[in-house]
Amino acid sequence: SEMITVTDSPVYLFGDITGTIVDPNGDPIDSVALSSEGVTDTTGQDGTYTLWNLSVGVHTVQASRPGFYTAYADVEVAAQAEPSEQDFVLSPDMPSPVALVATPGDEEVDLIWRTPGSISYYDMAYYDDTFEAQIGCGGGCQFAVRFTPPNYPAYLLGLVLSFQGDAAAVSGAVDAYLDPNGDLSGPIGDPINLVPVADLSAPGAELVQYEFDVSGANLEVSSGDIYIVVNEANSGFMGIANDVEPQSPEYYDRNWVSLGAEWATIFDVVAGDPTLTGDFGILASFLGAPGRGSYAMTAAGDVIEDPQVQFGDLANYNVSGIVMESTGQNPDNMTVVDVPYEPENPSNLNMDRDELQEYHVYQVDADANESLVATTVDTFTTVTASPNYVEYCYHVRAQWSTDNYGVLESRASNLACTVPYGVGDADFDSDTDIQDVLAVVDFILEEDFPSDDQFRNCDVNMDEAINIADVIMIIDIIYGGAARTAGFDPSAMAFVDLLTDLNTSDLMINIDYTEAVRGMQFELDYNPTLIKLKTPRLFVFQDQVMITHSEKRAGILKVVLANLQGGSIEGFNNTFIIIPVEFKGDRQDVSHVELENIALAGSDGKLVNVVARSASTDVKLIPDQFALHQNYPNPFNPKTDIRFDLPEASQVEIVIFNLMGKKIRTISSGEMTPGYHSLIWDGTNDLGTLAATGMYFYTISAGDFRATKKMLFLK
Structure with a gap:
């Protein structure tokens, strides 16, 4: 046969992205998480990374590390042997001003904000020091807690989940959902899996707490809420610890349940039943600016001897009685807490900063472009906003002088918008x-x-x-x-x-x-x-x-x-x-x-x-003149009505006389207002004795007015 020569060259269907992550001094940063379209890598001591086998086209690469700003870049990926290069310079995430409030005035806006908080590790939970019950359904139920960090950004670092009683979910899972707008609609959107599978049972019915290190997920809460969701995954009765005493209505919208596709608060699902409505045993650990106060308590379990309660699929005991066998395969980031977990409340963390120098106030337009409108050392300022009746939006950044990086500007505070107006306009x-x-x-x-x-x-x-x-x-x-x-x-x-x-x-x-x-x-x-x-x-x-x-x-x-x-x-x-x-x-x-x-x-x-x-x-x-009218009825028995008119206020006296001219009864004597008046005579004298049958006279004296009329009394 005849020999032929064939020349072959590789055909590339995918491409790669590589680069180095450094700080503002040019020093490499380790533990930076890089991701793009589901492909991830983490930098080592040399600060380098590679994202392999990406489809051809433009990809957005995210670089994030707790304590530093998250950076993004759009990178063109070509089908070739040489990777596309994209380096990042990450600046330390300096504490930013918080709680910016904009108050409208007349062609001006008053702005006020709080000073940046120190960056600290802190825990958040909504239960108190005792879990009095547990809850589950033994099927595909999901239990969630909505966390609202006191300041932004906040990085999720860990979880502590508490179980007791009949807890027997041997293959549970844990997800997170971000709700940037804080819509209070429950977990929505795409889940972020934190724990693919874990044995969440509580042998012996005593309180068991499991701690999870989820810092590798690099979850940043930049606004709104984050939901932590624990799934039964049809692996047995969940038995998640439940703080039901005392009831805490202020947290009813923080504890959520899904029995299928829809989410609702536990309060709504069980119609407020106090034996099932409570605060679930889910604690979240964050790194961020915590503000003031404590955010979690050390909680102990309770040996459950309460009456068994079931509401639909939910119950405080294992209704089916089925206990599945544990696989025993738990993730490396899971630890059993030997004693009741003691939450970490805020403590200062040195982030290489020296002093806060000033604040920069920026006006932000509809396209998110910002322009500097004020610089101040105070936590308040007034900026001009003309004309009225147009929405103006602002955020504030803090300028820091750092030990290692010189002058750095923090990320922006929350965005505050308002519409100035004319008072009285x-x-x-x-x-x-x-x-x-x-x-x-x-x-x-x-x-x-x-x-x-x-x-x-x-x-x-x-x-x-x-x-x-x-x-x-x-x-x-x-x-x-x-x-x-x-x-x-x-x-x-x-x-x-x-x-x-x-x-x-x-x-x-x-x-x-x-x-x-x-x-x-x-x-x-x-x-x-x-x-x-x-x-x-x-x-x-x-x-x-x-x-x-x-x-x-x-x-x-x-x-x-x-x-x-x-x-x-x-x-x-x-x-x-x-x-x-x-x-x-x-x-x-x-x-x-x-x-x-x-x-x-x-x-x-x-x-x-x-x-x-x-x-x-x-x-x-009011009558025009004084008048005394004929009594009615007349003749009368046993009483009659005497009517008279007063055009003005007067001292009035009405007197009854007999035919001999002897006064037998004074009906009225005193000051009376103008108007049409009527008095009753019942036929008795001043002693209360019934008068004799016969003719009588009645007279009126009102100021200068005098008048007399006669009437006939019949027995």
Whole structure:
């Protein structure tokens, strides 16, 4: 046969990425976790890494190590023998400012934050010092605890899981779920497996605690929550320790259960049954800025002798009684805790920093671009934000002077956003003027209803209500606050009376107050079938005082008055307002009027302490002249009605005489109000003895008015 020569060359289907990780001084960093599309590697002492057999294309490589910033890079991977190179410089993760809060102002924003906390190891758990029960279902149940680190970032380093009673899950597993938004929806998204399989049983029913080192997962919680999930995995009754006494409602949304695909809090799943609702025995260890206080307690188990309880699939005992045989193959990162685990509460950890120099405040736009807007050594500042009614977002970084790396800037604090607004600006034109005052008055009178933004703008005194105080304070904004009086007594009490003018039946609002009255609002509750309230007016006319009213509901009259130029409202003899009344009822009708929801603004624009001294009055018809009417019935037995009219308040005496002119009975003697009156005579004399049958006279004396009529009494 004839010889042929064939030349072959390798065909590469995959590519690799390699590189070196160093610190800002150029020194290699070990134990850095590199990952891209499921391929991982960890640097050694020389700081090098290689990610093998990656598909062709652009890959995002993540480099992370506790105590350093996590870095990312997009790397082009080619199908070739030589790997693509990507080096990283990781800067120490300096403590960052926390709890940034943005408060809007008028074309400005006030920012305040807390100082960076020291980086420490700390444990978090939500149970107390005793596990009184356990819980499981003996199938595919999952139990989760939602952890919220006090500051970000926080690195998950370890877990301590507690089991007791009938715990018999011999092949359990542990996962983590990140919830960056803190949505309180339970574990969602893709699980991060921390423990593929482990024997989580508790031989002998006593409390058993298992500690897991999960630092190799390089799990960083940069915001929101992290859920730690323990799975029964159909390997026996879980028996996870459960702290059920006392109940802790503040943690009901931290303990979650899944009996299948859906997640819910244990409280909701068992309808709040206190023998099953509790805080699960799951503890998480973190590295980060812990803030203040303790986050976990040493817990002991309880020999369980409580009644057996089952709710659906969940129970506090092994319902099936099945105990599977352990495989005995536990992961290397699992340790049995010989004595009750003693949590590690915050302790300082030296991260090569020297001193905090200053804070850098950045404005962040919608594309996450940041621009420096302020530098300060304080934990607060005010920045300009113009125009109003646009959202502005900020974060803060701390600048540190370190021993080993020189000057470093921390990662950003949380992002705080707000919308600046004009105080009192009801129409959003960034100009507080009389139109805004009128708009607020309409809100009070319910002629219009404020939107949420209008409510925020117009609630100047921030008492969660729009009232006359806001009107006066907006007027002060317009006039520069010149009307406010120094030295007045803010503790002075105002006494308000609702009175009826007995001569006209008009209503009067009297205010007994030693200080200036700048504004007022109130409501009158009355019977619209009996009376009609006409337009309220000032008792002492003042051009600069606005008085307006509204009746959006029958029988409720709302009234608002205010000095629109910042001055006070004048009264005379304590009378400030007159409300004319038209009476629509009959002579015998009386209409009751109530004074309600009084608010008074004083010299400083704030609400005054008010006492409604006379909060109600009666309105009735007032006759034009004095009159004494014929009694009815007449003749009568055993009693009769004597009616008379008083156009004004008078000293009234009604007397009964016999035919001989002898006084036998005084029916009434005293001061009486104007109106139509009626008295009953029952035929007895002043001694209570029944008078004889016959003719009698009855007379009235009221001021200068005198009148006499006769009547016939029959037995």
